[in-house]
Amino acid sequence: MTTAQRATGYADRVIAAAREVFTEQGFGAPISEVAQRAGVGVASIYRRWPSKTELAEQVRISCLRRIVAEARSAAAEESDPWRAFTRFLFRCLAEGSGVGTVLPPDEPGRSHSAEYAEIRREMTESVEALVRAAHEAGELRADFAAADVVLLFKHLNPALPIAEPRRADLRARYLALVVEGLRAGDRAELPGAAPDWAEVHAMRRPGTA
DSSP: OOHHHHHHHHHHHHHHHHHHHHHHHOTTSOHHHHHHHHTSOHHHHHHHSSSHHHHHHHHHHHHHHHHHHHHHHHHHHOSSHHHHHHHHHHHHTSTTOOTTOOOOOOOTTOOOOHHHHHHHHHHHHHHHHHHHHHHHTTOBOTTOOTTHHHHHHHHHOOOOSSOHHHHHHHHHHHHHHHHHHHBOSSOOOOSSOOOOHHHHHHTTSTTOO
């Protein structure tokens, strides 16, 4: 194994551990818990990511990659737009996905990496494509926006003091209830305006209601 491969394996292991710990315990969990889960030292984590916030960005990137991968595979493999959309939702919230992990707001004035900006753009485009196809097929209610997806994941994946298999069961249960309300038909209009992407991204900054 090359040095680069070892470094990549180390990073993947720590990011996966951080995702699990933050999902289970929230962002307040200590880095020592992440280190123990990953089987590495606390000091080595801080050498790679000088702050907990920088590690959180890598967790965000890994979650966004999962969303992009699930959106693209659903679109490519499902001919029915509604099946593609609902498959995407359920797989994003499947056991161990990490999508919707509890993470902190961004620090004031902090800029993101080019890697984060690019994967966020890919996520926006891939989710919009699924939602647009389901709308055009007349299957998805018209007042549901693509940006609603991100907040839906957040609401359906709170930090709970129970093991991941049970959390995954509950996510699937409540997502199934939500999906029934997302179908187009003779339904009451949703209260409030749908968020746009700018509003969703702004929610990661402190001081935003």
